[in-house]
Amino acid sequence: MARKQSDYLNSLLSDDMETTADAPEETTPSPVAPNRTERARGTTLLGRESALARVASGEVRQVTQLLLDPARIRIWAGNARLYAHLNEENCRELIDSIISEGGQKVPAVIRRVEDDPEHDYEVIAGTRRHWSVSWLRRNNYPEMQFVAQVAHLDDEAAFRLADLENRARKDVSDLERARNYAEALKSHYDSHLTRMADRLKLSKGWLSKMIKVAGIPDSVIAAFASPADVQLKPAYALAQAMDNRDAAKAITAVARRIAAEQKALREDDTPPLPAPDVLKRLLDAPTAHVEKPEPYSAASRHGRTMLSIQSANRQGITLRLHAGSGANEEDLLQAVRSALRFLDDNGKGLKP
Incomplete structure (x- = not known):
């Protein structure tokens, strides 16, 4: 993670994590000369007192990591990643890593939930880790635990944390992030784009393009083989074209025909139409000749x-x-x- 993002993450969580003040275990001294032993013991005691004083003053925080059953943890709805799109194939590398390391090494971030008898927490950051551990528990690793740290976060802070984790994830599509931003703009920032860009440390122009892409209707997205094919730069041109009512009507009609073609190709186990070809047909739709298509x-x-x-x-x-x-x-x-x-x-x- 880049230093700028790391600093942003630290500032976001510094005041919100549940903490403990447990001192580190004292090690047994080696059989050395008495004066060296006394000096070592004195140094250890001073170190413990110093560490405890720093924890008590708030200068140092130790984060509590919990070992949990993932079945008691739900996924926060404000996360951009679509849990339903996760599967063994796109989580295989993480699953293998957890197995080889004897468990999950990087803790997820969760928060407590109320009034839900089936869940005690919800995942803010770590959706793939939750899915992978859940899969392992169902597939020969019933003892596997979900490692998480609890944070006190309101919805806006939770959104910023989840967004930070997802920024570098290639498996979170531009469309997923765009729609997540569009929802957050209304839910957390009262539709103030400048304030949202400032809070997320993002370019206002780039964020504006993401919000624009989020407005492409599902009937047009269905023309693509997968929503993951909808990339920001080309999709922004499509979103702009949809601003014209007549063009939007033509694009939607062509999108329906392409979606039917894609369905037929899937049923025949034939490779789908590539995204560049789909995009070209959609963008050409408003000016295409209609005499005899x-x-x-x-x-x-x-x-x-x-x-x-x-x-x-x-x-x-x-x-x-x-x-x-x-x-x-x-x-x-x-x-x-x-x-x-x-x-x-x-x-x-x-x-x-």
């Missing part, structure tokens, strides 16, 4: 179009099989099935 086309493994829908009406469906695509018979049959499913999803299929 092809509602669906399928590419072969060589990247060439092998099938397209020419028309679909009450009289029937016309499909075109393209020569020179390099597709074999099985590829074409699969493409036909995908095209028919696409038409069914859009109300233009053969089903009555």
Whole structure:
């Protein structure tokens, strides 16, 4: 963690952690000459008194770490990370680390909750650690404990702490963070962007772009293979285009068609449309010619179009099989099935 972020974290938690004043255990002295032993004992006692005095004065704090059952701990709703998106695959490295080290080494940050008979705490920072320990307890490590330290934090301070941890996490998508910021702007900062940027030590211009991206509707996000594909810089251009009512209508219509294509590709275990291609089609939607669009086309493994829908009406469906695509018979049959499913999803299929 960079020094600037480390200082920010220390200042955020310095007055909020639950602490104890337990002195360190005294070690047994080695069998040395009496005068050396006495000097060592005197030094140890002075060290203990000095340490206790520093703790009592508040100069030094020792943070209490708890060993807990993760089932008694819920996830704070204000965190950007979506718990439902965590799985064994994207937590595998952390799971292996916990196993190899004999337990969780980096404590999570939690706070107490009230009026919830099923939970005693909630996670502010450490969502992946909570998921990984929970998974290990279900998979051959029932004795594994969740290591956490308790902090007294209001919602705004909790948000700042969670945000700080998530900033360097590659598996927290730009869209997740953007929507988290947009919610926090209303909940914690009364929609004052400048105040929020100052509290988070962020550029106001960058934060403004994140809030803008958060406004892209789910119907458009559905065109992408995954919400994680929605990156800040290209998504900001899309969010700006949505400001125009006519453009937004065209983009939404194209997004619905792309989403149907993505669904058909998933059902056929075919790689999804890449994010740059999806973005280009969405941005081109307001100015695209609409005289005779092809509602669906399928590419072969060589990247060439092998099938397209020419028309679909009450009289029937016309499909075109393209020569020179390099597709074999099985590829074409699969493409036909995908095209028919696409038409069914859009109300233009053969089903009555």
